Amino acid sequence: MKNIISNINKAFDHRVRLGIMSVLMVNEHADFTTLRELLGVTDGNIASHIKALEKKDYVKVEKSFIDRKPNTRYIATKKGREDFQKHIDAIESLLGQQQLKP
Amino acid sequence: MKNIISNINKAFDHRVRLGIMSVLMVNEHADFTTLRELLGVTDGNIASHIKALEKKDYVKVEKSFIDRKPNTRYIATKKGREDFQKHIDAIESLLGQQQLKP
Numbered sequence: 001m002k003n004i005i006s007n008i009n010k011a012f013d014h015r016v017r018l019g020i021m022s023v024l025m026v027n028e029h030a031d032f033t034t035l036r037e038l039l040g041v042t043d044g045n046i047a048s049h050i051k052a053l054e055k056k057d058y059v060k061v062e063k064s065f066i067d068r069k070p071n072t073r074y075i076a077t078k079k080g081r082e083d084f085q086k087h088i089d090a091i092e093s094l095l096g097q098q099q100l101k102p
Numbered sequence: 103m104k105n106i107i108s109n110i111n112k113a114f115d116h117r118v119r120l121g122i123m124s125v126l127m128v129n130e131h132a133d134f135t136t137l138r139e140l141l142g143v144t145d146g147n148i149a150s151h152i153k154a155l156e157k158k159d160y161v162k163v164e165k166s167f168i169d170r171k172p173n174t175r176y177i178a179t180k181k182g183r184e185d186f187q188k189h190i191d192a193i194e195s196l197l198g199q200q201q202l203k204p
Contacts, residue, residue, distance in 0.1 A: 003142030004125075008117040015110040022196050023106075040105025088197060094124050095190060 007090035009083055011056045016041055016049045021084045024076035031073045109192035111185060113158045118143055118151045123186045126178035133175045
């Protein structure tokens, strides 16, 4: 039997990752500082979660220069968007259907 | 500035806890075996997450005998229900509003 949490993706199962992905779902890209400020977590914390999402191919990094200053920005990949949507659908369906048979 | 994940409750921020709470939100109670089967995780895993939810006063335990056999069942407390609802609202609002200003 399939269990009720099997569609919840471990790679997204943390509030910082939920936060990063939800920002990147509706914005073409976001830079490190923006993400850090929106999420209110430390550099190291956010970096480690981004790294994990990168490793899964859910987020990609673009490095460039803006006014000669280095700028790093993050973009959700197609796979990232698709799998995150599935994750959200799994949470919603988990919340909607757990009435046990008497 | 309040950050966008500050209303996401750390105590619920794990798929096993989401699973336990979502079962207990719509059922008056559930026993250990039922939870374990629904969630498909090991005894130790589920026990440690229930313990954490108990510690936060989100879940309470009732021990009784059914046909002379010991039975342990779990119930979401009023506080647990309220805080879980807030957690869900926080996730929904996180997912709905992250368009950055250009």
